[in-house]
Amino acid sequence: MRWKNTEYTGWGRALRATGEMARPERLSALTALMAEEPAPALGNRRSYGDACLNDGGRAVDMTRLDRFIGFDPETGLARVEAGMPVGELARILAPKGWLPAVMPGTGFATVGGCIANDVHGKNHHGTGSFAQHVKNLTLVTAEGPQTVKGGTALFKATASGLGQTGVIAAAELQLIRAKGDIVTVTERRAGDFDDFIGLLDRSGATYTVGWIDATATGRDLGRGILEEAETGAGLVPAPKPAKAVPFDAPSFALSPAVVRTFNTAYFRRVPGRGRTVVKPINEFFFPLDRIRDWNRLYGKAGFHQFQCVVPLAEREAIRDMLRRIAASRLASPLAVLKRMGPGRAGYLSFPMEGYTLAVDFPNRPGVEKLVHQLEDLTAEAGGRIYLAKDALASGARIRAMYPEHEKWVRAVAKADPQGAMATDLVRRLGLRGT
Amino acid sequence: MSETWILLGATSSMARALARALADRGDGLLLAGRDMDDLRVLAADCTLRGARFAEAVAFDARKPERFADLIARTQADDGVLNAAVFVGSMPDQADIDADPALIDGTVTDSFTGPARFLQMLAPVLEEHGAGTVVGVGSVAGDRGRIGNYVYGAAKAGFHTYLSGLRNRLGRRGVHVVTVKPGPVDTAMTWGLPSLPFMTTPEAVAHDILRAVKTRRNVVYSAKIWRLIMLVIRLIPEPVFKKLSI
Numbered sequence: 095m096r097w098k099n100t101e102y103t104g105w106g107r108a109l110r111a112t113g114e115m116a117r118p119e120r121l122s123a124l125t126a127l128m129a130e131e132p133a134p135a136l137g138n139r140r141s142y143g144d145a146c147l148n149d150g151g152r153a154v155d156m157t158r159l160d161r162f163i164g165f166d167p168e169t170g171l172a173r174v175e176a177g178m179p180v181g182e183l184a185r186i187l188a189p190k191g192w193l194p195a196v197m198p199g200t201g202f203a204t205v206g207g208c209i210a211n212d213v214h215g216k217n218h219h220g221t222g223s224f225a226q227h228v229k230n231l232t233l234v235t236a237e238g239p240q241t242v243k244g245g246t247a248l249f250k251a252t253a254s255g256l257g258q259t260g261v262i263a264a265a266e267l268q269l270i271r272a273k274g275d276i277v278t279v280t281e282r283r284a285g286d287f288d289d290f291i292g293l294l295d296r297s298g299a300t301y302t303v304g305w306i307d308a309t310a311t312g313r314d315l316g317r318g319i320l321e322e323a324e325t326g327a328g329l330v331p332a333p334k335p336a337k338a339v340p341f342d343a344p345s346f347a348l349s350p351a352v353v354r355t356f357n358t359a360y361f362r363r364v365p366g367r368g369r370t371v372v373k374p375i376n377e378f379f380f381p382l383d384r385i386r387d388w389n390r391l392y393g394k395a396g397f398h399q400f401q402c403v404v405p406l407a408e409r410e411a412i413r414d415m416l417r418r419i420a421a422s423r424l425a426s427p428l429a430v431l432k433r434m435g436p437g438r439a440g441y442l443s444f445p446m447e448g449y450t451l452a453v454d455f456p457n458r459p460g461v462e463k464l465v466h467q468l469e470d471l472t473a474e475a476g477g478r479i480y481l482a483k484d485a486l487a488s489g490a491r492i493r494a495m496y497p498e499h500e501k502w503v504r505a506v507a508k509a510d511p512q513g514a515m516a517t518d519l520v521r522r523l524g525l526r527g528t
Numbered sequence: 529m530s531e532t533w534i535l536l537g538a539t540s541s542m543a544r545a546l547a548r549a550l551a552d553r554g555d556g557l558l559l560a561g562r563d564m565d566d567l568r569v570l571a572a573d574c575t576l577r578g579a580r581f582a583e584a585v586a587f588d589a590r591k592p593e594r595f596a597d598l599i600a601r602t603q604a605d606d607g608v609l610n611a612a613v614f615v616g617s618m619p620d621q622a623d624i625d626a627d628p629a630l631i632d633g634t635v636t637d638s639f640t641g642p643a644r645f646l647q648m649l650a651p652v653l654e655e656h657g658a659g660t661v662v663g664v665g666s667v668a669g670d671r672g673r674i675g676n677y678v679y680g681a682a683k684a685g686f687h688t689y690l691s692g693l694r695n696r697l698g699r700r701g702v703h704v705v706t707v708k709p710g711p712v713d714t715a716m717t718w719g720l721p722s723l724p725f726m727t728t729p730e731a732v733a734h735d736i737l738r739a740v741k742t743r744r745n746v747v748y749s750a751k752i753w754r755l756i757m758l759v760i761r762l763i764p765e766p767v768f769k770k771l772s773i
Binding site for chain 2: 163186
């Protein structure tokens with residue numbers, strides 16, 4: 095296997111790594127390189143911080159192990175290689191009447207990445223997390239490939255395990271039925287935070303997601319748009335061609351005035367009485383994928399995403415966070431509020447029953463301080479920070495948020511005693527112990 | 529009329545991209561190569577993407593005694609038969625300098641092996657009186673350069689062979705496309721010092737399908753390489769021999 099020396103980043107582009115990378119195109123090449131010198135895997139690098147970075151070390155790019163290996167149309171069990179992007183899988187499956195049970199906000203995320211971060215989607219409140227629908231997976235370590243069944247300790251350490259138990263090469267997924275390849279989306283305005291929480295609590299929709307105006311203050315604090323959706327069959331509007339951001343945007347592109355103006359227009363886009371629209375599935379599930387490399391809008395310095403979840407009873411913590419975010423004038427238009435269910439599959443899985451808030455911030459002076467304040471509020475509320483997004487948190491705080499962390503450490507120590515799979519995130523947060 | 533394609537060297541990422549594009553439109557696929565485990569995975573992938581059928585079949589450019597079985601297999605299907613050749617090998621020139629015997633394998637993989645197979649397939653295609661042969665050559669075959677002239681020589685031989693095959697089969701309604709890719713982001717180029725105008729396997733597959741549809745004879749992928757190679761071919765030999773490009 096030839097190694098390529100390269101500099102790379104996560105989606106946020108605020109943190110960088112340099113190191114050697116391999117990109118096997120078949121399973122035999124992967125097992126051979128793991129036998130020689132194990133290295134952590136990465137996919138399409140859609141995690142934001144340093145979960146997919148190994149500065150100064152080696153990494154295995156899994157994007158060419160991306161094939162759809164098997165599918166049973168009776169049971170809806172599908173077997174795919176780990177480098178398969180979730181959106182591509184959905185594109186192939188939807189005409190057959192099936193979809194991945196859980197889809198994150200970008201279709202570029204690979205199946206391996208979805209398992210390693212135990213991601214959630216717009217149906218988490220009803221359907222749970224991604225890895226809860228993984229029947230088994232193929233894990234490659236220095237000893238070769240092994241099948242890991244759902245529910246075992248090794249599975250729980252691998253699902254949400256940030257790649258520390260070995261390289262996920264393939265997985266068997268339980269799909270869910272979809273009526274077709276369109277979604278009907280009902281969009282409603284939420285006038286303020288209480289209104290928003292009320293709408294989320296009362297929603298009976300399969301898929302829900304709330305866009306929140308993180309720049310709104312005073313009476314408008316917490317205003318936004320709730321989208322509720324169901325899959326359906328019908329005429330599919332022709333997909334619009336993808337556009338790309340061809341260069342790093344200058345810093346004024348997302349200045350506070352621009353963001354406030356944009357957010358107000360975006361809020362008013364939906365009429366006061368709400369509306370129902372029909373969209374192709376990709377457009378609903380992966381709205382930003384239509385703008386390739388949109389992370390370049392944040393310029394060379396990159397950006398951070400803060401995402402937390404707090405228990406249902408701690409909604410005031412979210413209100414408090416929104417106040418501070420609006421006052422900081424650092425928010426971007428990308429902010430999401432959602433209600434989560436309890437579903438989680440692994441020791442380090444992010445979800446808990448409660449409300450989750452995600453906000454993007456350009457990497458500017460003041461962001462680090464703001465994010466630390468938000469982390470304080472999260473910790474006080476008994477909540478959790480999402481490792482797939484994090485680039486700034488401190489280790490002791492994070493470890494305290496994950497009650498099964500010790501179990502994970504023990505399982506990982508057994509699976510990778512040499513620590514060969516460690517990544518920048520794991521080192522920064524001291525996740526594997528000393 | 530349904531179409532069937534045999535892809536030689538189907539484990540290569542360019543072949544994978546073409547196979548998927550063909551599967552998307554419902555063609556039948558015979559995926560030929562050495563790594564049967566990997567070919568079976570690709571066959572499953574293509575079937576699930578919509579191929580009329582996809583089957584892994586054994587092909588080794590260095591084992592011509594087994595070609596006849598494969599030729600027979602191509603006749604078992606009643607679709608219009610097409611073939612695409614992706615096989616080839618490119619050892620480092622330095623390795624060849626150390627062990628000149630590597631030349632034999634390089635020429636067999638990149639030229640004589642696939643040529644011998646196509647020579648056996650030609651009468652079958654002539655009988656069908658339709659279909660396309662796609663031969664993947666290389667810009668390296670347009671001029672011998674210090675960096676990889678053995679691979680280049682093998683590809684040059686393959687280009688000339690394809691030109692002759694086109695001359696022969698064209699008379700019987702079978703079209704031959706010569707594709708000359710520049711550097712493509714594949715396992716072959718991964719980790720090599722940075723190469724100019726690198727393209728993706730998906731872009732090459734797209735160019736191939738367009739060339740087949742419009743019945744082009746010789747295409748470059750990416751297109752810019754037609755111009756670059758024109759210039760490189762025009763450099764007089766007394767000058768060229770002093771260059772290291």
